[in-house]
Amino acid sequence: MTSEPTRWLTAEQLGPTFDDGGRILLLENHEVFRRRPTHRQKAHLYLVALRQRARELGDRGALHRVRRYRDALTDAALVPGELEVIDPPSWAARRLVRELGASILPARGFVTGEEQFAAWAAGRKPTQLVMDRFYREVRERTGILMQGGQPVGGQFSFDADNRQPPPKGAVSLGLPDAWQPVEDDIDAAVRADLDALEAQGVRFLGRDGPRRFAATRAEALAALDDFVATRLGDFGPFEDAMMLGDDTMAHSRLSVPLNLGLLHPLEVVDRVVAEYEAGRAPLNSVEGIVRQLIGWRDWVWHLYWHLGPDYTRRSNALAAHQPLPAHWWRLDGSATDARCLSHTLDTVGGAGWAHHIPRLMVLGNAALQRGYDPAELTAWFQGAFVDGTPWVMPANVVGMSQWADGGVVATKPYAAGGAYIQRMSDYCGSCRFDPKKRLGEDACPFTAGYWAFLDRVEPSIRGNHRMAQPLAGLRRLADREQVVEQERARGPL
Ligand code: SF4
Numbered sequence: 107m108t109s110e111p112t113r114w115l116t117a118e119q120l121g122p123t124f125d126d127g128g129r130i131l132l133l134e135n136h137e138v139f140r141r142r143p144t145h146r147q148k149a150h151l152y153l154v155a156l157r158q159r160a161r162e163l164g165d166r167g168a169l170h171r172v173r174r175y176r177d178a179l180t181d182a183a184l185v186p187g188e189l190e191v192i193d194p195p196s197w198a199a200r201r202l203v204r205e206l207g208a209s210i211l212p213a214r215g216f217v218t219g220e221e222q223f224a225a226w227a228a229g230r231k232p233t234q235l236v237m238d239r240f241y242r243e244v245r246e247r248t249g250i251l252m253q254g255g256q257p258v259g260g261q262f263s264f265d266a267d268n269r270q271p272p273p274k275g276a277v278s279l280g281l282p283d284a285w286q287p288v289e290d291d292i293d294a295a296v297r298a299d300l301d302a303l304e305a306q307g308v309r310f311l312g313r314d315g316p317r318r319f320a321a322t323r324a325e326a327l328a329a330l331d332d333f334v335a336t337r338l339g340d341f342g343p344f345e346d347a348m349m350l351g352d353d354t355m356a357h358s359r360l361s362v363p364l365n366l367g368l369l370h371p372l373e374v375v376d377r378v379v380a381e382y383e384a385g386r387a388p389l390n391s392v393e394g395i396v397r398q399l400i401g402w403r404d405w406v407w408h409l410y411w412h413l414g415p416d417y418t419r420r421s422n423a424l425a426a427h428q429p430l431p432a433h434w435w436r437l438d439g440s441a442t443d444a445r446c447l448s449h450t451l452d453t454v455g456g457a458g459w460a461h462h463i464p465r466l467m468v469l470g471n472a473a474l475q476r477g478y479d480p481a482e483l484t485a486w487f488q489g490a491f492v493d494g495t496p497w498v499m500p501a502n503v504v505g506m507s508q509w510a511d512g513g514v515v516a517t518k519p520y521a522a523g524g525a526y527i528q529r530m531s532d533y534c535g536s537c538r539f540d541p542k543k544r545l546g547e548d549a550c551p552f553t554a555g556y557w558a559f560l561d562r563v564e565p566s567i568r569g570n571h572r573m574a575q576p577l578a579g580l581r582r583l584a585d586r587e588q589v590v591e592q593e594r595a596r597g598p599l
Contacts, residue, residue, distance in 0.1 A: 109187055109188075110128060110129055110186075110187050111128060111129070111187050111188040111189070111190035111209060112128075112129050112130070112131050112184075112185045112186060112187055112188070112189060112190065113126075113128055113129065113130050113131065113190045113191065113192070114130075114131045114132075114133065114179060114185075114189060114190070114191050114203075114208075115130055115131070115132060115159075115191075115192070116194045116195065116199060117152050117155060117156055117366065118194075118195045118215075118365060118366060118367050118495055119192060119194070119195075119214075119215070119367045120155055120156070120159045120323075120366050120367045120368055121215075121323055121326070121363075121366070121367045121368040121369060121370070122323065123214050123215055123367060123370050124192050124214055124215070124367055127166075128166075128190075129166060129167070129168075129186075129187075130163055130166060130167040130168070131167070131168055131170070131184060131185060132156050132159060132160050132163075132167060132168070132169040132170075133169075133170055133171075133172050133175060133178050133179075134153060134156050134157075134169060134170070134171045134172070135171075135172050135173065135174075135175060136171070136299075136303060136308075137173050137174070139303060139308050139310065140308055142485070142488075142489055143309065143310070143311050143435065143485075143486075143489045144310060144311060144489045145310065145311045145312040145437075145454075145458040145489060145490050145491070145492065146300060146310035146311065146312055146313065146314045146458075147312060147313075147314065147315060147317070147318070147457065147458040147492060148458050148489070148490075148491070148492045148494070149300055149310060150293070150296055150297065150300060150314070150317060151317065151319055151321055151362070151366075151458075151492055152366075153296045153299070153300075154292050154293055154296050154317065154321040155321040155322070155366050155368075156169060157169060157292045157295070157296065158292055158321055158322045159322075161292070162322070162323075168184070170184055175199075175202060176202060176206070179202070179203075179206055179208075180206060188208075188209055189203070189206060189207075189208040189209065190208060190209045190210075190211065191203045191208050191209070191210055191211070192210075192211045192212070192213060192214055193210050193211065193212060193213040194213075195213070195215075195407075195495060195496070195497050196495075196496040196497060197415040197496070198496075215367050215370060215371075216371065216403075216404050216407050216408075217244060217248065217371055217372060217375075217399070217400045217404050218244055218400075218404050218408065220408065220411065222247075223404075223408040223412070224412075226240065226243065227408075227412055232413075232514045233513050233514060235409070235412070235514065236517070237401055237402060237405045238262075238263070240401065240404075240405050241262065241263075241397055241400070241401030241402075241405070242262050244400045244401065244404070245257060245262060245396075245400070248400065250375060250379065250396060250400060251379060251382075251392070251393060251396055258382075258389065258393075259389045259393070263393065263397060264342065264389060264390035264393045264394065265394070265397070267342065267343070267390040268342045268343060268345040268346065268390055268394050269345075269346050269530075270343040270344055270346075270347060271347055271529055271530055271531075272344070272347040272348070272349045272530075272531065272532055276349075277349070277350075277351035277352070277532075278349060278351045278352035278355075279340060279344060279349070279352055279355050279356060281336055281337055281340065281352075281355075281356060282336050284318075284332075284354040284359065285320075285328065285329045285332035285333070286316065286317075286318055287317055287318075287319070287320060287321065287325045287328075289316065289317055293317055297314070300314070311435070311436075311437055311455075311489055311490050312437045312454065312455045312456065312457075312458055312490065313437075313455055313456055315456060315457065318359075318457055318459070319359060319362040319363070319459070319492055320360075320362060320363040320366075320368060321363075321366070321368075322368065323368050325363070325368075326360075326363035326366075326368035326369045327369075329358075329359070329360060329363060330358075330360060330369065330373075330374060330377060333358040333359075333360060334377060334378065334381055334387075337356040337357070337358065338356075338358075338378060338381060338387045338391055338392070338395070339356075339386075339387055339388060339391055340355075340356035340391070341356040341357065341358065341391045341394060341395065342388060342390035342391030342392075342393075342394045343390065343391070344356050345357075345394055345463075346463050346530055347463070347530055347531065348446075348461075348463055348464055348468075348527075348530060348531035348532075348533065349531065349532050350449055350531075350532055350533060350536070353453050353457070353459075353460060353461070354461070355461065357461045357462075358395070359459065360374060361403075361493040362459075362492050362493045364399075364403070364493075365493045365495050365498065371399040371400065371403060371404070372400075374395065374399060375395070375396055375399055375400060378391075378392045378395045378396065379392060379396065405501075406497070406498060406500075406501040406502055407497055407498075409500075409501040409505070409514075409515065410496075410497040410498075410500055410501060413500070413501070413511075413514070417500055417504065417511070418480070418481050418484050418500045418504050419481060421480060421481075421504045421505075421510040421511040421512075422479075422480055422481075422510050423509060423510050423511060423512035423513075423566060424474075424477070424508070424509060424510060424519070424562075424563045424566055424567075425477075425566070426473075426474075426477040426478060426479055426480055426508065426510065427477065427479055428476055428477045428478050428479060428598060429478070429479060429482060430473075430478050430479065430482050430483060430486055431478075431598040431599070433451070434451065434486060435486065436455075437451055437452070437454055437455030437490060438451065438452075438455065439451035439452035439455070440452075442599055443537075443538050443539070444472075444537065444539065444550075444551050444552070444599055445533045445534065445536055445537035445538075445539075446464075446468045446527050446531065446533040446534070446537070446552070447468055447469070447472055447599055449533060450464040450468045450469055451469075454469075454490050454491070457492075458490065458491055458492040459491060459492050459493070460491075463530065465487075465491075465507075466506070466507055466520060467520075467522055467526060467527065467530070468527065469487075470483075470503065470506075470507030470508065470520065471507075471520065471521060471522055471552065472551075472552070472555070472599045473507070473508065474507065474508050474509070474519060474520065474521050474559065475521055475552070475555035475556060475558065475559040476555065476598055476599055477559075477562065478598075480503065480504050480508040480510035481504075483503055483507075483508065484499050484500060484503040484504055487499045487502075487503050501515050506520065507520060512566075513570070517570075517572055518567075518570055518572040518573055519559075519563070519567065519573070521556055521559050521560070522552070522556065523541070523550070523552055523553040523555075523556035523557075524539070524541030524542070524550035524552040524553040524556075525541055525542070525553065527541065527552060528541040534550075537550075539551065541553055544557060544585070544589050545585055545588055545589055545592060549589075549592065551593070551596060551599055554589050554592060554593050554596075555593055555599075557580060557583060557586065557589050557590070557593075558589060558590045558592075558593035558594070560573075560576055560577060560580045561580060561586060561589075561590045562590075564577060564580065
């Protein structure tokens with residue numbers, strides 16, 4: 107019996123951050139696709155990433171196809187010596203490795219450690235764990251974009267500069283095509299395996315297509331280079347804009363290799379800060395990336411642990427119990443006339459990805475207004491998006507987007523009418539609805555839906571001072587009852 111430990115790495119731990127040079131075990135489990143609806147391109151991405159890593163590791167690594175993680179991790183033939191893990195990124199995996207008595211190293215791949223976060227959160231009420239405060243303190247602690255104890259540029263956040271609508275009259279931002287990998291024999295083998303699973307009755311979400319996202323360390327570095335060279339400058343100003351002819355716009359799509367562990371967030375931060383310091387990138391773009399990585403991304407990771415394993419199941423502050431419409435699960439945009447929603451569902455069906463504003467202000471907004479069940483919606487986001495890890499969706503969907511935790515993650519429900527979508531996109535021009543209308547044949551379901559939502563949840567949000575103004579508007583609405591009745595009759599979107 108060998109004394110060298112065997113380190114099991116999950117599919118979220120595939121980069122150099124997680125490799126200290128010893129023997130590595132990788133596990134490929136197709137049973138999860140039977141249990142949890144998963145986008146076909148997400149399944150493809152994960153399997154390619156595991157197999158590419160195994161090929162890179164050569165004799166030092168082993169990849170096995172298994173039906174149950176527990177069986178594999180207790181099999182002495184697969185795990186010679188002690189089982190070692192870097193604390194894995196889901197409640198289920200952490201529970202399992204503790205039950206098995208594995209040697210557990212602290213989690214990696216984030217900027218703030220779990221003990222640092224626990225110290226920060228200690229003594230604060232759940233509603234005082236706000237992201238802005240956390241982000242400021244991480245900036246101060248790490249010195250990132252700081253000078254003489256002050257934030258570079260005189261303020262911590264340039265979010266207010268990052269809300270430009272899409273350029274008028276243009277069909278896209280006019281940037282080069284987004285970086286895309288060249289597929290190889292591993293992609294072909296994975297595609298054949300997924301075809302075989304489909305033939306056996308496994309139902310994936312969305313459509314197959316060429317792989318769009320980085321699945322190896324080399325691809326992740328190429329995607330980072332490409333983003334810095336072609337998109338970083340436009341990222342900040344157009345961060346919140348949406349265009350029918352340009353789904354990527356200036357977004358990096360680096361959440362995918364980051365969530366596979368192929369890049370460390372500080373690598374990306376160092377790179378974009380160096381671009382700012384060399385005078386090649388504007389501060390509002392660079393600070394926007396820094397805030398997303400050392401602020402938001404780390405914050406939702408820590409909240410996943412801090413809020414506990416039953417956070418999603420127990421959170422439904424607005425009593426939202428409508429099941430998700432079947433066409434959301436089919437990712438079929440043709441089932442709805444709302445152009446913004448139809449386009450976004452089709453985009454996700456085709457790529458397993460959309461940037462944060464269609465996620466929050468179209469999909470999340472529609473679900474919030476229509477009262478879709480937040481736990482089902484979270485499972486949907488997790489399965490349908492290529493970057494949907496178990497830890498990333500609860501705080502984003504349950505907390506930020508659906509306000510189902512009653513105000514831990516977001517200070518108010520993120521509901522908006524059609525005016526927001528009209529201002530920040532070119533969707534409304536080709537829609538049969540009118541974003542200015544709340545009543546009638548062509549009443550916008552987001553504009554009317556906003557008022558119907560406020561009407562429904564008024565008793566639950568009356569005490570929220572940030573909702574005082576919208577609720578005052580609701581009370582002044584002369585046609586309130588007709589709008590509510592119209593939206594009740596319209597039903598799910
Ligand atoms: Fe969406 Fe309303 Fe605009 Fe149509 S009019 S695209 S439904 S916001």
